[in-house]
Amino acid sequence: MKNFTFYNPVRVHFGKGQVTNLKEELKDYNKILVTYGGGSIKKNGVYDDVMKNLKGKEVFELSGITPNPRTDKVYEGIKICKENDIDFILAVGGGSTLDCSKAIAMGAKTNEDFWDYFFEEKNKPTDAIKLGTVITMAGTGSEMDGSCVISNIERKKKYGYGHRLLYPVFSIIDPTYTYSLPKYQLISGTCDMFSHIMEEYFSEPDYENTTDNISESLMKTVIDSIRVALKNPKDYQARSNLMWVSTLAINGLTATGKSSDWLSHKLEHTLSAYFDVTHGMGLAVVHPNYLKFVYKNHLEKFRSFAINVWNINPEGKTDEELALESIVALQNFFKEIGAPTTLRELDIPKDKIKEMAENTAAYKTSYSDLSTSDIETIYNNAY
């Protein structure tokens, strides 16, 4: 195990009806900015649930936050916060709404441009507006981490930023809030959480460690649960599993003692920045292709992946055969649940691959050291 510091102060209220905790959690705050996306929360009752518990507060709203949240929406939120002296941001929605809200929370406490100062120059915030969340989708895990990812469309950049001030004070995770989620988002979120687990799992050190064993158990839980949730969207147990795994997959647990490579996310962020690809769907395409590119130096780990996650019988197979079979099993799983597995399916023009590869800020990881030409190869293999 590598040395690590684990710290995660988010208070999670998990389960049906937990939205009533808002009253106690917000008792010391008065001017609340409620942020949300396209308005689905007004149709499924979540908006009403939240507002009922904000009675007596001065409530402001920022709506229309899109997937792959953009700088313009962050600027809009910062303006509302500054003009109205907002003392708490309540993000209600999926990972995009949460990420956008985190960027607003720190951007509102500085006179610097949030994108240049934090995302480009990597300065650290000294203050941020306190933030809580009511998450309505399983996938990003943004409800229990201190990170956000924002897209700058003009500059074709999709960057992540993390700081301890960005941890939500609390998060309400009610699995019933995902019952009405469009199937597309259920699938995309599932690919996202699965990819999060693999980003840590496929990083060194490789063997006999607590964290990898936990990761394998989480992956198996996802495989079983999404199959149930696709058949019966109102299966509470399956929805609960997907939500809790999604949270655990990024709250630091699966990173403990690991190198944490996150290279597939880099490869996907370029797709999103160029073509507004849905994050989870992009990952379903690039992650298996990334693994096909690096597996040869980590055969024993892929052996474990094959046997423990995919129940592949190892008898009579070489480690290389087992490794490839495990990656095919992963691709077949993504296909089975309805995710794309090629860039073609994402409508990405082949002649953009070279430019995208050049524009991907890769770095040396414990599993790989990709050149621009390697990235081009991975994208081409994924076509």
Added chain:
Amino acid sequence: MKNFTFYNPVRVHFGKGQVTNLKEELKDYNKILVTYGGGSIKKNGVYDDVMKNLKGKEVFELSGITPNPRTDKVYEGIKICKENDIDFILAVGGGSTLDCSKAIAMGAKTNEDFWDYFFEEKNKPTDAIKLGTVITMAGTGSEMDGSCVISNIERKKKYGYGHRLLYPVFSIIDPTYTYSLPKYQLISGTCDMFSHIMEEYFSEPDYENTTDNISESLMKTVIDSIRVALKNPKDYQARSNLMWVSTLAINGLTATGKSSDWLSHKLEHTLSAYFDVTHGMGLAVVHPNYLKFVYKNHLEKFRSFAINVWNINPEGKTDEELALESIVALQNFFKEIGAPTTLRELDIPKDKIKEMAENTAAYKTSYSDLSTSDIETIYNNAY
């Protein structure tokens, strides 16, 4: 999954050499009470490591904290804190030192008697001295929870008490600090952490949930790692696994969504209160016998335990046979690593069983509703 709130603000610094974090962690504190046990930390270098990082502070000491820490030591610590206006307690040692220190931390901030007011009457503290830990043993997991267990020998009581004010601010977990641990404590700590996992695992709801899958992965990690650590006490990976599993087994993770029965701990606490039995060793005796008493109503769960934890081949076996085989496997595992499996081995006189049963404060759990006579039966079966 049952509804739950998860909150754990402890900052964990895990790995070799992490003791140097003390400087940064304690920069705002000046009068430090260092608490420890029988003095082993002076032989293995931990004491020196700690003191080196406390230079410039006013340091007080409370030593001689015993296993099953007792009220008298807590009173002694409270006196030192009050007389010297201690502003931080640094507990250096195993779970007993940490538990005793937590009781001191809250007892020092009240004029009430800590035992009567908190442990007996269950009043809540409004303040506590801040506390950090340098843990030197894997087992109790006290380094990442807000609980402590104290023995009142006069009253033959061993009670637990938990409150959010008792969470350590930070914990230093350095696996190399366990290298010189006596084998007896390694074994006892391992039984303790294994029992912690089972207390949650064998509680409802039973099936297809994230938490049980994680618990199975943790139990498998313990089984593999203790075998390595017994052969080679300086195997860093095995020691790391035992330390990290021990921490995760009680930091709330394995309780998420579960009923959390903890009945075996009740049965063991009586043994410790009567005969000063080492906690982990007492658990190795009572836990399998408790499971033998309750398994019949939870056959499917024991089936999972048999197959996923003990790799028992289910072919041709009834669920009842599988369940019993899994409990025997558990007992054999405890025997194999050198733990006792009968009360006789703990030198407990058989004629005390009736009195102990009457003095055990059992309660209804999701798996059981034990009468005094049931408890007597379990103790007798364990003889």
